[in-house]
Amino acid sequence: MMWEKVVRRITNFISNYVKEAKAEGVVVGVSGGIDSACVAKLCSIALGKERVLALIMPEKGVTPSEDVKDALNLCDDLGIERKIVEISPAVNTLCNLLSCKNGIPVANLKPRIRMICLYYYANLMNRLVAGTGNKSELLAGYFTKYGDGGVDFLPIGDLYKTEVYKLAEFLEIPESIRKKKPSARLWRGQTDEGEMGISYEVLDSILIAMEKLDLIDKEVGEKELEKIVELSGASLREVKSVVEMVKENAHKRRMPPIVNLRDLI
16 A cells, blocks of 8 residues: 555654664654644654654644644654643743734744754754654745754655645544644634635645646746646646745745855955
């Protein structure tokens, strides 16, 4: 079965990567969502439950209680250690220090605070941070730079979101998690699809078409747009929106550029 092979390859990768890094295990941010649930289970399969620490990092007034409940239940079912770190005090302190106004900059503080927490425990315990990003998010740039994008490795980074749902079903992730609307919980009522203005099903069809046509991080003209529309079945408006998203967020997929000075020194 294909998903058996997928799980085997991912778990072998996790095991080998952690071993090569001479790390004692991994730390995973478990949100109560489908991506982190899959990563937590894959890590427990690969390393054993005693080598996986789950951090549940809710924000008061933003994170629904159902998310925390689902995250706790998942960790207990897997038998992995879990800690709850409420991030509201850190968010409030930084907002007061920086005289923050509401908006995307404040929203992006939250995943960056969570990244700090993950790396604190990873450093403390000689572990690696297992990222929970999927291919749809990575290609579209739908993640916070040096926030949820700040990780050591990405076990499901080559799976589109629609494929993650199939993996979750194979892994027998609880239905309460699988049926939930995807959300980064950056603000109350926020959903991924609402913020992006497109469903994951349509997004994935466009990204898959772009990848087949080798158009990721390349110039896309009118002829290429027509080909993407034909392959994906999406509308021209939807295709243009995704192509622009991929282009605008290309910097998130690259290392910071360095000015070449060797010829002057």
